[in-house]
Amino acid sequence: MLQGHSAIIGLKQPPAPAGPHIADQTFAGDSRLFQGVPARIARYCNIYDEGDAADYLYKVLAGAVCTYKILVDGRRQVASFYLPGDAFGLERKDTQPFAAEAIAATTIVSMKKSSVLDLAENDPNTGRELTVWAMTELFRAQRHLLMLSQTAPARMAMFLLEMAERLRTGYEFELPMGRRDIADYLGLTIETISRMFTRFQQTGVIELQSSRRIGLRDIDYLTALSE
Amino acid sequence: MLQGHSAIIGLKQPPAPAGPHIADQTFAGDSRLFQGVPARIARYCNIYDEGDAADYLYKVLAGAVCTYKILVDGRRQVASFYLPGDAFGLERKDTQPFAAEAIAATTIVSMKKSSVLDLAENDPNTGRELTVWAMTELFRAQRHLLMLSQTAPARMAMFLLEMAERLRTGYEFELPMGRRDIADYLGLTIETISRMFTRFQQTGVIELQSSRRIGLRDIDYLTALSE
DNA sequence: CGATTTGTTGACTCTAATCAAGCGTAGTGG
DNA sequence: CCACTACGCTTGATTAGAGTCAACAAATCG
Numbered sequence: 135m136l137q138g139h140s141a142i143i144g145l146k147q148p149p150a151p152a153g154p155h156i157a158d159q160t161f162a163g164d165s166r167l168f169q170g171v172p173a174r175i176a177r178y179c180n181i182y183d184e185g186d187a188a189d190y191l192y193k194v195l196a197g198a199v200c201t202y203k204i205l206v207d208g209r210r211q212v213a214s215f216y217l218p219g220d221a222f223g224l225e226r227k228d229t230q231p232f233a234a235e236a237i238a239a240t241t242i243v244s245m246k247k248s249s250v251l252d253l254a255e256n257d258p259n260t261g262r263e264l265t266v267w268a269m270t271e272l273f274r275a276q277r278h279l280l281m282l283s284q285t286a287p288a289r290m291a292m293f294l295l296e297m298a299e300r301l302r303t304g305y306e307f308e309l310p311m312g313r314r315d316i317a318d319y320l321g322l323t324i325e326t327i328s329r330m331f332t333r334f335q336q337t338g339v340i341e342l343q344s345s346r347r348i349g350l351r352d353i354d355y356l357t358a359l360s361e
Numbered sequence: 362m363l364q365g366h367s368a369i370i371g372l373k374q375p376p377a378p379a380g381p382h383i384a385d386q387t388f389a390g391d392s393r394l395f396q397g398v399p400a401r402i403a404r405y406c407n408i409y410d411e412g413d414a415a416d417y418l419y420k421v422l423a424g425a426v427c428t429y430k431i432l433v434d435g436r437r438q439v440a441s442f443y444l445p446g447d448a449f450g451l452e453r454k455d456t457q458p459f460a461a462e463a464i465a466a467t468t469i470v471s472m473k474k475s476s477v478l479d480l481a482e483n484d485p486n487t488g489r490e491l492t493v494w495a496m497t498e499l500f501r502a503q504r505h506l507l508m509l510s511q512t513a514p515a516r517m518a519m520f521l522l523e524m525a526e527r528l529r530t531g532y533e534f535e536l537p538m539g540r541r542d543i544a545d546y547l548g549l550t551i552e553t554i555s556r557m558f559t560r561f562q563q564t565g566v567i568e569l570q571s572s573r574r575i576g577l578r579d580i581d582y583l584t585a586l587s588e
Numbered sequence: 589c590g591a592t593t594t595g596t597t598g599a600c601t602c603t604a605a606t607c608a609a610g611c612g613t614a615g616t617g618g
Numbered sequence: 619c620c621a622c623t624a625c626g627c628t629t630g631a632t633t634a635g636a637g638t639c640a641a642c643a644a645a646t647c648g
Binding site: 539540541551552554555556558559572 | 626627628629
Binding site: 513550 | 603604605606613
């Protein structure tokens with residue numbers, strides 16, 4: 135890990151110049167709630183570990199974060215990706231069930247979980263936001279779960295469509311994560327991911343401008359695979 | 362489908378004689394909220410279909426329910442099992458993303474979703490319960506997701522430990538579901554499930570009193586597999 | 589520019605799926 | 619009561635798909 139486990143909270147650095155899409159994706163905490171100094175986190179930097187106290191809630195302003203677990207056999211399972219506008223860190227218990235790390239140069243804001251929960255005590259609006267947030271996480275976990283019960287090409291198709299939907303740049307996009315992260319998200323190996331990219335390109339389903347820059351060409355095919 | 366798609370709500374039948382474990386498993390709606398006449402549902406009876414209006418919330422009093430989706434290739438993926446005390450039907454959207462059916466003779470109570478949401482508007486307690494409910498579902502979906510990224514024996518191990526935990530009868534229990542339901546939950550085939558049961562029995566990890574009555578013998582082994 | 593990481597491709601292996609019988613129990617009707 | 623059936627479950631043989639191991643190419647970084 136390039137920069138070790140630096141303390142993220144209160145890590146004072148000049149706030150990132152916010153891009154046009156920053157923090158406009160609704161939900162996950164009243165915008166007033168995320169008021170801290172934005173923290174910049176380098177790629178591969180750990181944000182918290184599995185088992186750490188779950189005291190903070192976070193929101194991604196730019197870049198991307200993933201949560202994951204290391205399994206007994208050494209493999210890593212990525213539980214979720216968080217893109218700009220997404221919030222993470224909401225957990226049922228007091229300890230983190232997953233670790234979180236930046237998968238690209240990332241800017242996040244954070245706030246104390248306890249203050250949000252206190253606020254929700256008296257403000258039905260905040261309470262509803264928490265429920266919506268939890269249900270959005272649930273929806274994604276369920277979609278992810280369906281992915282994992284599919285064949286490799288179907289998982290790829292679902293992944294590509296999910297990214298197109300979440301990155302909000304149409305059917306052309308730049309993946310914020312590398313092959314390893316994709317593989318660990320889809321429960322496949324990097325070799326299989328690579329082969330699927332090649333196969334989809336050769337059959338004209340996608341276009342690979344570079345290894346991360348992708349254009350979806352045959353949406354119908356991808357959609358058919360993904361249901 | 363033994364009894365067809367009968368309307369469940371308001372299906373007047375004598376309330377089931379409540380067993381000792383009924384409805385004592387906390388959360389998932391203030392107990393005052395589930396006050397309707399208990400409905401009895403025969404095994405394999407459909408409760409709602411994917412795409413149906415999601416107007417009601419349900420709570421299992423006895424028996425067991427599963428939610429599932431039929432995939433394009435004809436396979437079925439079970440999303441979740443609901444045992445006595447569990448509530449189901451809470452969804453982000455207005456339509457059901459999964460179908461639900463009883464996997465054993467089952468008794469449920471239901472209530473209008475809208476009245477719960479209205480109540481939550483003014484009552485932070487109900488709001489918090491909804492959040493906790495959503496997060497319990499999320500926790501289970503995440504555990505399920507981890508299961509699906511494992512080998513067949515590891516999935517079995519996690520499944521058995523989950524059932525032991527949720528059925529609350531110690532390490533001896535009677536599975537409420539058949540091999541087909543287990544297979545569709547774990548994303549495996551019934552043949553593989555059967556082979557795993559046989560293998561675990563032959564190696565003394567479990568004891569099969571009958572095909573559904575199970576005793577866990579080597580908890581350490583199962584635990585080691587499941588992390 | 590070389591060094592190192594990241595991604596691609598190929599040959600082979602292994603796990604779980606598929607296909608195909610067979611077994612056992614429960615329920616039915618003669 | 620006992621055949622007969624039906625269904626759920628188990629077992630075996632073979633196959634297909636993803637993993638593993640190994641080499642190589644391409645991109646990125648210092």
